[in-house]
Amino acid sequence: MMQGDAGEDGPAKRMDSDDGPPVRVIADPVWLFRQACVFVKGVVNAAGLPDAPMAEVAFAGRSNVGKSSLLNALIGQKALARISNTPGRTRELNYFRLADMLHIVDMPGYGYARASKSMVAGWQRLVYDYLGGRTQLRRIFLLIDSRHGIKANDREAMKLMDRSAVSYQIVLTKLDKLKAFEIDKIYAETLAEIGKHAAAYPEIIATSAEKGTGIEELRRAVAIAAA
Numbered sequence: 001m002m003q004g005d006a007g008e009d010g011p012a013k014r015m016d017s018d019d020g021p022p023v024r025v026i027a028d029p030v031w032l033f034r035q036a037c038v039f040v041k042g043v044v045n046a047a048g049l050p051d052a053p054m055a056e057v058a059f060a061g062r063s064n065v066g067k068s069s070l071l072n073a074l075i076g077q078k079a080l081a082r083i084s085n086t087p088g089r090t091r092e093l094n095y096f097r098l099a100d101m102l103h104i105v106d107m108p109g110y111g112y113a114r115a116s117k118s119m120v121a122g123w124q125r126l127v128y129d130y131l132g133g134r135t136q137l138r139r140i141f142l143l144i145d146s147r148h149g150i151k152a153n154d155r156e157a158m159k160l161m162d163r164s165a166v167s168y169q170i171v172l173t174k175l176d177k178l179k180a181f182e183i184d185k186i187y188a189e190t191l192a193e194i195g196k197h198a199a200a201y202p203e204i205i206a207t208s209a210e211k212g213t214g215i216e217e218l219r220r221a222v223a224i225a226a227a
């Protein structure tokens, strides 16, 4: 590093004061996503939820939509969250902690056809409990597969979040599977549909974990939601 470069980054330089919360730091996506991210725990019931008053964002969506892949792309670590060809892989609320400031939650996917009734009941309970009383939760990123668009079970999830007054933002995934005109179409359709939902953030983010598309935009959205 050249002399004189040292002042350009580093959290200490960005603190507003010693006693107040480091608001500007967490709001800076470039700084935030350069910090370490660690796996905290897998939560299977409401009693297991961390009680730290730390800001939190979550990734939700149908099984196989690409939640874990997108989380890895976001963090810039290939195998932080577990990815699988087997749908229904993530069965717990998987907690990650970024920069010791922010919890990021990888949620179990819904709509997994081969899930047993007791499995579905178990995680529905968990998600209801989670959405119902999680004051730390700043925003849920609801992932939608760009090849399929919003489906019936996504609408149910949206209704549940509308009712719980949990703010959520739609993220289209697997953009690399589509041609440009198809992207335009699904983008417009999705935007039109979220207009009807009270708790939906009015902008959507189009991504590909595989190609890195939209990752910077998603990082900005996470930082803004967390600040």
Ligand SMILES: Nc1nc2c(ncn2[C@@H]2O[C@H](COP(=O)(O)OP(=O)(O)OP(=O)(O)O)[C@@H](O)[C@H]2O)c(=O)[nH]1
Pocket (backbone or CB within 6 Å): 061, 062, 063, 064, 065, 066, 067, 068, 069, 070, 082, 083, 084, 085, 086, 087, 088, 089, 090, 091, 108, 109, 110, 173, 174, 175, 176, 177, 207, 208, 209, 210, 211
């Ligand atoms: N082409 C392409 N494939 C992707 C992308 N993101 C994820 N995939 C693939 O989609 C499959 C599911 O990805 P996961 O990240 O495990 O999906 P998930 O939503 O976490 O799945 P569950 O944990 O089962 O709910 C894997 O085979 C991934 O390689 C993407 O951006 N492009």
Ligand SMILES: [Mg+2]
Pocket (backbone or CB within 6 Å): 067, 068, 069, 082, 083, 089, 090, 106
């Ligand atoms: Mg997963």
